[in-house]
Amino acid sequence: xxxxxxxxxxxxxxxxxxxxxxxxxxxxxxxxxxxxxxxxxxxxxxxxxxxxxxxxxxxxxxxxxxxxxxxxxxxxxxxxxxxxxxxxxxxxxxxxxxxxxxxxxxxxxxxxxxxxxxxxxxxxxxxxxxxxxxxxxxxxxxxxxxxxxxxxxxxxxxxxxxxxxxxxxxxxxxxxxxxxxxxxxxxxxxxxxxxxxxxxxxxxxxxxxxxxxxxxxxxxxxxxxxxxxxxxxxxxxxxxxxxxxxxxxxxxxxxxxxxxxxxxxxxxxxxxxxxxxxxxxxxxxxxxxxxxxxxxxxxxxxxxxxxxxxxxxxxxxxxxxxxxxxxxxxxxxxx
Amino acid sequence: xxxxxxxxxxxxxxxxxxxxxxxxxxxxxxxxxxxxxxxxxxxxxxxxxxxxxxxxxxxxxxxxxxxxxxxxxxxxxxxxxxxxxxxxxxxxxxxxxxxxxxxxxxxxxxxxxxxxxxxxxxxxxxxxxxxxxxxxxxxxxxxxxxxxxxxxxxxxxxxxxxxxxxxxxxxxxxxxxxxxxxxxxxxxxxxxxxxxxxxxxxxxxxxxxxxxxxxxxxxxxxxxxxxxxxxxxxxxxxxxxxxxxxxxxxxxxxxxxxxxxxxxxxxxxxxxxxxxxxxxxxxxxxxxxxxxxxxxxxxxxxxxxxxxxxxxxxxxxxxxxxxxxxxxx
Ligand SMILES: [Zn+2]
Numbered sequence: 001x002x003x004x005x006x007x008x009x010x011x012x013x014x015x016x017x018x019x020x021x022x023x024x025x026x027x028x029x030x031x032x033x034x035x036x037x038x039x040x041x042x043x044x045x046x047x048x049x050x051x052x053x054x055x056x057x058x059x060x061x062x063x064x065x066x067x068x069x070x071x072x073x074x075x076x077x078x079x080x081x082x083x084x085x086x087x088x089x090x091x092x093x094x095x096x097x098x099x100x101x102x103x104x105x106x107x108x109x110x111x112x113x114x115x116x117x118x119x120x121x122x123x124x125x126x127x128x129x130x131x132x133x134x135x136x137x138x139x140x141x142x143x144x145x146x147x148x149x150x151x152x153x154x155x156x157x158x159x160x161x162x163x164x165x166x167x168x169x170x171x172x173x174x175x176x177x178x179x180x181x182x183x184x185x186x187x188x189x190x191x192x193x194x195x196x197x198x199x200x201x202x203x204x205x206x207x208x209x210x211x212x213x214x215x216x217x218x219x220x221x222x223x224x225x226x227x228x229x230x231x232x233x234x235x236x237x238x239x240x241x242x243x244x245x246x247x248x249x250x251x252x253x254x255x256x257x258x259x260x261x262x263x264x265x266x267x268x269x270x271x272x273x274x275x276x277x278x279x280x281x282x283x284x285x286x287x288x289x290x291x292x293x294x295x296x297x298x299x300x301x302x303x304x305x306x307x308x309x310x311x312x313x314x315x316x317x318x319x320x321x322x323x324x325x326x327x328x329x330x331x332x333x334x335x
Numbered sequence: 336x337x338x339x340x341x342x343x344x345x346x347x348x349x350x351x352x353x354x355x356x357x358x359x360x361x362x363x364x365x366x367x368x369x370x371x372x373x374x375x376x377x378x379x380x381x382x383x384x385x386x387x388x389x390x391x392x393x394x395x396x397x398x399x400x401x402x403x404x405x406x407x408x409x410x411x412x413x414x415x416x417x418x419x420x421x422x423x424x425x426x427x428x429x430x431x432x433x434x435x436x437x438x439x440x441x442x443x444x445x446x447x448x449x450x451x452x453x454x455x456x457x458x459x460x461x462x463x464x465x466x467x468x469x470x471x472x473x474x475x476x477x478x479x480x481x482x483x484x485x486x487x488x489x490x491x492x493x494x495x496x497x498x499x500x501x502x503x504x505x506x507x508x509x510x511x512x513x514x515x516x517x518x519x520x521x522x523x524x525x526x527x528x529x530x531x532x533x534x535x536x537x538x539x540x541x542x543x544x545x546x547x548x549x550x551x552x553x554x555x556x557x558x559x560x561x562x563x564x565x566x567x568x569x570x571x572x573x574x575x576x577x578x579x580x581x582x583x584x585x586x587x588x589x590x591x592x593x594x595x596x597x598x599x600x601x602x603x604x605x606x607x608x609x610x611x612x613x614x615x616x617x618x619x620x621x622x623x624x625x626x627x628x629x630x631x632x633x634x635x636x637x638x639x640x641x642x643x644x645x646x647x648x649x650x651x652x653x654x655x656x657x658x659x660x661x662x663x664x
Contacts, residue, residue: 095350095641098348098349100434104359194429
């Protein structure tokens, strides 16, 4: 497993390291500030102050809960693709399109040559890392997902748009590493949706990560893993962060048929329900994981970003998973 | 080949200006208790009229009501059936649009008309012929789940949806619908279920009266199924060409026994196709055996595009038609 790689990077983690997928809910004061900023009632600097305060809140919370690998909570992001589209050259932000029901969003349009203008997330990462001694993950959206969630005008096809995005996102990865990040997560939630394009996503991930000294995680969601497993293991990362609970741990059956060969951030709490899982439920899910996967390979986290939950629900869900991991740690190391 | 212009199905229900955002605003206000359901219906009617006007201004010969009132392609129809409850959000194919999943807890039954009122409104407010759009029973069933003891398995759910939609087809025809489009994108994902789709369409066709029935398939390559599609009991085939490197060639060599809806213009991307390139594809198809009349339309519904871009796409259909006619002359 990749424990050796983490050690080489100077990172020592306990058994069943706990982490989260990336986003946390924005506290009320930040939601208010965002609303006021949209109405031009407060300045960019004032909004940023609220974003920093909210980042600090979540770093402290994660420390308090005993989480092992922290995230900044993405307090400064609206949407995981538009945020990068806004900060790369070559994008326009298009008019509103429907997400569902009465919800709409601005979908980016790739209209020029995509280009990295300079660090995007590095200052946020540095700020978050300055608040804690525990490792903070660098968090990026992967090239395949940025392509899939954008309209493409300036490239002839989807692969032709994905590869330059990969080349430019690599520059952000290099900048994060330069700043000291050792664990970097490249989210590719869109990867499971068009199985026939998995080779494009793999090719792009090589461009992003090859030869770089960091431990790489990728988050994939929306189920349908049966169509991309085991081929998805060819994505050049160390750890797959997967939605396991939402699908009743169905993935484990796939792993039994075809051996799973990487580390896994095993989603043990469902992010789509208000109900907070009881600690024994979470522990039971982990025990099931242990029947199929080696203990050194398992990280523990929620199924997906917690941003759609309330602050209290998010904290309670994180607490349940941290306690379950700690309990299991004690039992397992006794054996 | 006589080439007419048609919309595919959906059209954006929002845009950049305040009038185009009336529906979103009204729903938000209704949810806060500041407006009521009648206000929402009035806003839907207004947005429907805008959609109809924009389609006819673009020069389309066949328009739709834009599916402005639809929450999504699945729950809008199934939600009105007895025996079905609407549940949480799921992704609709590989789009970034989500639908609410139907849960079948008892045999689905149609107690009230599903789309007749919407069609009647559109017909009354359109200067052009209105095509009615209906998600097909197979696609509805594929996007539903069944509770234990609900209807007795997938085949039974499919049978019940088919019966409900057949009644709807009869009611629409009686209300004056000339053209009814049944959408079965799921068929391209599971082509092995073709016999079931054939059976369902026969049940719908039996009730169509003097209306014409169209089958629309999209979000995949219909070329491998092309010969089979040609034998279906429908009058029109509306095909998505954007996933298929070979469909133009297939149509050109096989010819067609049906009127074709040619989805040569990508309804999911903002980029405008090279008009002379599409005109050349049309020429190839025009030389095929028996092309008769054909429609040029987007490859799928336009609600995946921002409104300004959807409008440009419709105007682009007319630009392509002009190039095609110019070359033919
Ligand atoms: Zn996710």
